[in-house]
Amino acid sequence: MWIRSLHTYGRLIKFSHTIFALPFALSAALLAHRQTPLTARTLLWIILAMAGARSAAMGFNRLVDRRFDALNPRTASRPSVTGEISVRAMGLLVLLSSALFVLSAAMLGDLCLKLSLPCLMVLFFYSYTKRFTAGSHLVLGFAIGLAPVGAWIAVTGSLDGRILLLSAALMTYIAGFDILYACQDVDFDTSAGLHSLPSRWGLTRALAFSSALHVLTVLALAAMGLAFHLGGLFFALLALISGLLLVEHRMVRPDRLEAIPVAFFHVNSVVSVLLFVAVWLDLRLS
Template sequence: MTSPSPDTATVADARPGNWVDRFVPMRLRPYAQLARLDRPIGWWLLMWPCWWSAALVAGAVGRPWPDVWHLLLFFVGSVVMRGAGCTWNDITDRDIDAKVERTRSRPIPAGRVSAKAAAVFMALLGLVGLAVLLQFNRFTIGLGLASLLIVLVYPFMKRVTGHPQVVLGLAFSWGALVAWSAVVGWLEMAPILLYFGCVAWVVGYDTIYAHQDREDDAMIGLGSTALTYGSQTRPFLAGCYLVTVMLFGIALFSAGAGVLAWLGLAAFAAQLASQVIRLDIDDGALCLALFKSNSGAGWLFFAGLTADTLLRGGAIV
């Protein structure tokens, strides 16, 4: 196969002129695109449950700040495991992606990477993820490995259910459990509540995202909450985000969090409310912008949790 031109080496659902398209060599570019290195929002959203839980458990056990080494490991793990998960998704969905306008330019359906080469790349990313996981205690290692089953089945869920976002939420929220157990070696009520709150958050923001593809999905016969709820997406989204904030609040109470954590949650809740208010399911560009805004929402909650941990640990006087 001849090398693709720069025009055909881009993907339609990445921001034009992103750093991958500008700086990554042509030979390596399809693999960077498989790992979604040109779209960092995914690893931010995968990382936030980890960092939230790391900050929450630090305050609960009386540490002055979240474990910085753990935060770094969760950052690396989120980047590589998001890449591995997206590669797995592209392998299993290669025939579907070829039929969808937004995804047909991705490396596998565009013929720039074979499914076999993508599988090798996915395995390499998985090994890096395993190396990260092995830095933790045995309970956390087993807990992390348990998430792989959910990751493996997720791409097939849109073929059998109108709520595949729930399965995505179960996978993307797992870090809330892992980060807590990485510090104390077991699970308590607070991380479990945080986990299910994150599941509801993922279902909400991915429903917004799915509205970009709802016409193609309907034509192909795939399921999504965007199609399931349609014109009722706004109240469904409000319900998801309300459950998120309620469960996060109970998690904060269970962990004995202080006022700054509650202020962080309030700011987080306000950002989610703005998404509900601004939503227009017929405006694909707005849906994408609202989806990406959840990274900023994550910073608001993390800032509150971390400030509260610093205050309770005596680092702020």
Template structure:
């Protein structure tokens, strides 16, 4: 897999970072995946769900728009910091995989020390966002950093690294709710568990892109673990996620509006599985990316039910 000088193989061609960013900024933007916003979208949507569930549980409190804005910015920073840390840890593995060997560290665009300094800068900015919230939410977010820190190592020791990604990436469902209430309850807990299943499912689809290289390098993943049963297992995961999301919404006080609009998300999940084709190079990534719209639909469904 060859790319123009400095670009990254798994980034979209002619993306905004490569076109418009100053040259000294580009390698750091690539480390943080600014050229691929899907990651911070998927990190943000569970935060919005938590806020939306809290709004439906207490309609007079309203939808936490300011919290949503802060969490969106925080998602960009924390996703960037997580990707930077992941690239530091995986720099030797990335050099052996066609899709990732053009990333900034293995391709020599930045040094490991420079990447680590950039990681610290992003974490400090995220800390400024974090202290705007209540003490319970701050403590929960700090606790989630353990999951972020261990995730890059999981592909070396377990067939379930996607589970650990799910534990970290789903945390927004808890902090979105707690940012509004200062505590936890069953709706965000059910949403959190459901989102973990969703993340395992969509990241398994994402991992199908690297299944051959992963086998050669010795990297473990649920895509390799599920093998020929990957479609069926992801279907079970998606179904479980959908049931738990609806249970969370019902406990939070939503009604027919959420249940009806959420069917759109179910339709997208079914489309992903029905059209998944590992033999077509871009097919798994397109199905993975489609989960951005799943997150958007569920957020709008919660918002619409609250407005009604």
């Protein structure tokens, strides 16, 4: 019974999608290890903070968007819509996940604790942005892009401007593939009065902008590699990441939107993990 419940909650918050941002945060922690030793305790609290923040944000999104999700054929089977998970249970999930995030931040130091509530506010704010701006994809990118900064501060207790390059890479990476994902809902968003770049600009221009964002992702990662004096192995794997992003954008076209699920999850999960491997191997072998 409890296994079924865990599976249902996992479907609600798409826990598997943690694979997109967590490797970026862990990469930041590894880079910070050059300056301040990364302990197993700190690593554990970083992972718990990521899990708490993401679960809180996704739970809140499902809670406030359930009216729209019920009308959208693609999302009508979500547990938040079908009644598998009640409104009260979703509220409790958001509360407990937020508490886990704040507790984890407190265990990571005073600065992390001070930044935890503003971070949650940004994450929650995103859920309302589709109601009034087509730039919601960029807001999502900014919110998730805070993860590497948080991981760096968790290890070092301070901020280094170089880590902002990794945050910029994550921001543009997330925003770019969120635009791809939104292409599935262009007709519904238009009819429901929701805002997105595909519904505002059309599929062709939105896909082109997504491609441009992912070019910026690669450039930001390259700049980060130079700033942290990473070696040839990192840049070789970055070339592979660039190739995967190119494949993603070759897969998804206005007349081939059925490729979005594969491009969204499978390609992007490989990209994220490959980035972590690139940083880890380069630091370990240098």
